[in-house]
Amino acid sequence: MRWHIPRSHPRYESLMLRExxxxxxxxxxxxxxxxxxxxxxxxxxxxxxxxxxxxAVEAERVTAAxxxxxxxxxxxxxxxxxxxxxxxxxxxxxxxxxxxxxxLFYRSEERIAKIEKLLVDHGAPKVLGTKCEKTLIPGxxxxxxxxCKEGIYTADFILVAIEDGDRTQALxxxxxxxAAIDLNPFSRTAQTADITIIDEALRxxxxxxxxxxxxxxxxxxxxxxLTLNYNNKTILSKAFKTIMQRLEEATAKGFIIEF
Amino acid sequence: MRWHIPRSHPRYESLMLRExxxxxxxxxxxxxxxxxxxxxxxxxxxxxxxxxxxxAVEAERVTAAxxxxxxxxxxxxxxxxxxxxxxxxxxxxxxxxxxxxxxLFYRSEERIAKIEKLLVDHGAPKVLGTKCEKTLIPGxxxxxxxxCKEGIYTADFILVAIEDGDRTQALxxxxxxxAAIDLNPFSRTAQTADITIIDEALRxxxxxxxxxxxxxxxxxxxxxxLTLNYNNKTILSKAFKTIMQRLEEATAKGFIIEF
Numbered sequence: 001m002r003w004h005i006p007r008s009h010p011r012y013e014s015l016m017l018r019e020x021x022x023x024x025x026x027x028x029x030x031x032x033x034x035x036x037x038x039x040x041x042x043x044x045x046x047x048x049x050x051x052x053x054x055x056a057v058e059a060e061r062v063t064a065a066x067x068x069x070x071x072x073x074x075x076x077x078x079x080x081x082x083x084x085x086x087x088x089x090x091x092x093x094x095x096x097x098x099x100x101x102x103x104l105f106y107r108s109e110e111r112i113a114k115i116e117k118l119l120v121d122h123g124a125p126k127v128l129g130t131k132c133e134k135t136l137i138p139g140x141x142x143x144x145x146x147x148c149k150e151g152i153y154t155a156d157f158i159l160v161a162i163e164d165g166d167r168t169q170a171l172x173x174x175x176x177x178x179a180a181i182d183l184n185p186f187s188r189t190a191q192t193a194d195i196t197i198i199d200e201a202l203r204x205x206x207x208x209x210x211x212x213x214x215x216x217x218x219x220x221x222x223x224x225x226l227t228l229n230y231n232n233k234t235i236l237s238k239a240f241k242t243i244m245q246r247l248e249e250a251t252a253k254g255f256i257i258e259f
Numbered sequence: 260m261r262w263h264i265p266r267s268h269p270r271y272e273s274l275m276l277r278e279x280x281x282x283x284x285x286x287x288x289x290x291x292x293x294x295x296x297x298x299x300x301x302x303x304x305x306x307x308x309x310x311x312x313x314x315a316v317e318a319e320r321v322t323a324a325x326x327x328x329x330x331x332x333x334x335x336x337x338x339x340x341x342x343x344x345x346x347x348x349x350x351x352x353x354x355x356x357x358x359x360x361x362x363l364f365y366r367s368e369e370r371i372a373k374i375e376k377l378l379v380d381h382g383a384p385k386v387l388g389t390k391c392e393k394t395l396i397p398g399x400x401x402x403x404x405x406x407c408k409e410g411i412y413t414a415d416f417i418l419v420a421i422e423d424g425d426r427t428q429a430l431x432x433x434x435x436x437x438a439a440i441d442l443n444p445f446s447r448t449a450q451t452a453d454i455t456i457i458d459e460a461l462r463x464x465x466x467x468x469x470x471x472x473x474x475x476x477x478x479x480x481x482x483x484x485l486t487l488n489y490n491n492k493t494i495l496s497k498a499f500k501t502i503m504q505r506l507e508e509a510t511a512k513g514f515i516i517e518f
Binding site for chain 1: 277280281284285291292294295296297298299300301302303305306443444445449450495496499502503506507509510515516
């Protein structure tokens with residue numbers, strides 16, 4: 001099923017990511033529903049022109065700042081996020097000092113172990129998953145609500161990616177501050193998060209690694225300053241305006257979406 | 260992995276279709292790339308409000324007319340289309356007299372046989388696939404260009420659904436008249452087809468079955484009349500305007516897309 005995609009293809013990155021997802025699916029890291037979710041994201045990324053817009057980078061800067069400044073941050077990783085960006089997630093964990101928890105909507109201990117191994121093989125310093133003490137998020141039935149006590153359950157700041165709306169809302173209800181990577185600005189996750197990163201997960205994570213490196217050269221106060229004036233409603237509106245603009249331009253050009 | 264979806268859920272139909280796709284995938288009818296493609300369609304259907312708009316019904320009426328009036332029509336069926344609408348495809352074939360060809364982008368004889376069996380089990384009178392004389396569509400490499408000589412290759416009118424852009428373009432180049440079911444009005448298939456049905460495949464096919472039944476009560480000339488003034492550019496523009504309107508309404512309501 002593998003096919004050659006020429007580097008010159010205008011949608012090279014997107015097609016490579018798609019193949020990467022299918023491979024991860026064959027390895028048992030991604031579930032079928034994860035492939036469908038990836039397709040939904042692809043549609044929004046396609047409309048947005050498959051690049052990190054200014055509204056995404058601003059949310060990424062504030063997220064990187066919170067990962068560095070929070071007293072108990074965590075990066076929640078599911079099958080899709082691991083498949084798309086394992087290497088960059090590990091780099092982000094190292095640069096910010098935030099540990100990783102493998103946490104799955106379609107939970108299976110075998111799949112958690114596979115994702116844990118993938119992250120450890122990429123050099124992750126701390127990954128919670130198979131061996132942690134488990135507890136339940138109130139309002140979510142088992143196995144969907146299972147989390148690690150020393151991870152998500154006691155975290156003050158959580159980065160999630162391509163996350164289910166019910167779970168994001170349940171985490172908000174117990175007072176967590178949440179940053180969410182989600183290409184659909186209309187999803188419940190995008191609407192519920194404190195910081196919504198409307199960007200493709202691999203690009204978003206790469207950007208945050210670079211931002212975290214830049215922050216190391218700054219005073220702590222300067223990084224704190226960044227988080228003070230953040231307004232997520234403004235970010236969502238900007239994303240929406242960009243979608244409308246892109247669609248209008250496409251129609252003016254005879255329905256051609258350019259990259 | 261199966262879960263209960265209450266009938267009262269505002270997105271019940273969409274969630275049921277998603278589960279149907281995953282089941283068909285587990286049965287070997289749908290490929291992983293087909294699940295991703297379904298997700299892309301879901302995103303556009305979500306924006307459009309998961310209903311058959313007037314621009315879709317108009318295209319469905321003209322397609323049903325062509326299936327009835329053409330001298331050699333054919334319904335091209337791939338894994339996703341079969342998974343979503345096998346029963347209704349068979350009804351459409353019976354009501355219009357158009358035979359079916361199982362034709363796959365990710366071709367495997369085993370998968371063709373499975374889809375063929377599914378359609379025959381639903382009562383399809385004529386299905387081309389495993390046993391036909393094969394030939395190649397010019398401009399498409401094997402195995403992607405393989406079609407049945409007495410089917411797609413010599414047809415004058417082809418209905419495709421959730422089809423690849425390269426294949427739609429190759430069929431146009433050899434002079435075929437094409438109707439395409441595709442939820443993304445910006446896709447190459449949507450832009451290339453003579454008739455673009457911007458609707459979910461199951462809803463579109465159900466509608467066409469009812470339309471074909473209605474046409475049986477009309478004179479042939481009245482049905483012909485319908486096809487004369489059809490303008491696909493107008494249909495695409497209407498779909499586009501509806502997308503813009505829905506997005507604007509959603510933002511006005513605080514980013515909530517209602518169904």
